[in-house]
Amino acid sequence: MQESTIEWRGPGFTRIPYGVYSGPALAQQEQERIFRGATWNYLCLEAELPEDGSFRTTFAGETPVVVVKDDDGEIYAFENRCAHRGALLALEKSGKVENFQCVYHAWSYNRQGDLVGVAFEKGVKGQGGMPASFCKEEHGPRKLMVARYCGLVFGSFSEDVPPLEEYLGDEICQRIERVLHKPVEVIGRFTQALPNNWKLYVENVKDSYHASLLHLFFTTFELNRLSQKGGVIVDESGGHHVSYSMIDPAAADSSYREQGLRSDDAQYRLKDPSVLAGFQEFDDGVTLQILSVFPGFVLQQIQNCLAVRQVLPKGEGRSELNWTYIGYADDTPEQRTVRLNQLNLVGPAGFISMEDGAVGGFVQRGIAGARELEAVVEMGGEATGSSEGRATETSVRGFWKAWRHHMGA
């Protein structure tokens, strides 16, 4: 494969060449080195595989994957691709199966992804059939290693990937545990098609600088302001992050008004504030926690609005964002209603996140014809470590540290 010709000026992560957001060669390398490389891809929730034989189809990057629970209670994942001619094995998004049979020529596979049957393997009436040397064990879709953590199911194509908890590191594990400390239930799923490269969305998630500047809702209703108590955690690899903050009405300040920022609008009020009405469910006072795992997983707690997001590349200039909204299995009806109301903040029509869907496209269109130029990612200095303030791009730099490491760039 042709090596991509991106030029990185210097070893740092404060200048991102615009060339990394387009180009087919680079997109292909990412599939190989990142999504099929030594990383863990989020696949689904354990709660989505309730019974033996329950399966879901998903993706690791662009590679189609089947995740299935066998009757040994284990979860298996393999490419959603028949070993014969490459047709998809599972066509539905989810369901329950005894085994998988390819529709094309009826080759069949067990729930662990082993090829167990070849139609007319011995031919018909002594004619045709597979050669005697054909050995089913040697053929099958590629399998992923599967690891589960707090009800999340991750998969990896690489033998070189560290165990999941080591990959995540202590601090990220603790912050996942904090939200997923008891069984969850899916309350809705939505897919958002984004007109931009997948990395622009991941950067947006990690960018704690933009949140209260772009999103008037966050700022005006004091859901998230850079002046609030909070911080950014970046793991050793740079690839995972947590940004968190605490609403503290007593600490309301005038820093936004003094700079004349659009996002602080004192005139703006809601007629029905139920979209903001919540209850305290975490005793550490953290009212907002956005967590990401390299390459494309996000766990979100915005007040009582809980969701996991999966970011998937769909070619160089497009991506898909899969939202899975969750509540706890033991929610009271009132708590469920609060979550349903607060979900107005997120998703493709979200008071907050509709804007994130739009800005990725603004950047993608803005950088056309500027491959030789670069973005400035210098807020908060050059470091990629954790930080107490959130007026920093430290976790965006961290992403590039991890990306360059995996890409060998």
Place this chain on the structure above:
Amino acid sequence: MVDVLAICAFHAAYAHAIDSDELERWPSFFTERCHYRITHVENEREKLPAGIVYADSRAMLEDRIAALREANIYERHRYRHLLGMPLVESADGGGAVARTPFMVSRIMHSGETGLFATGEYRDRFVLQGNRLLLAERVVVCDSTVTDTLLALPL
């Protein structure tokens, strides 16, 4: 007795309000306590309650419009609603239950028109005075994928 024609006339006025940028009139098609939700066929099939938009009062719909006008950032665009014939499931002097297929195309400020959404309105109407109002509208989209952003109401 609420009839098909009355429902058709309601739909025409509703679609016109949105498509001609009279968004402030949109909440007035609903009763004060109401349910409005945008979802898609798969969530409905699995009875998953969350919506892309979820409101249970007219005031929440008014807040949506205020947010679009004053708070949210998005590129200018408009919709064109095309509504099919309502399938009336029940109707009496007090209201009606009906489902109506829709197609909505989106016209971007840059000039392109594209098919944005198709689906079905699942409606419960009530007659208040001599005005027909929506007590419930569940917008069930056929596609599970929504393009970038869904700003204007469906």
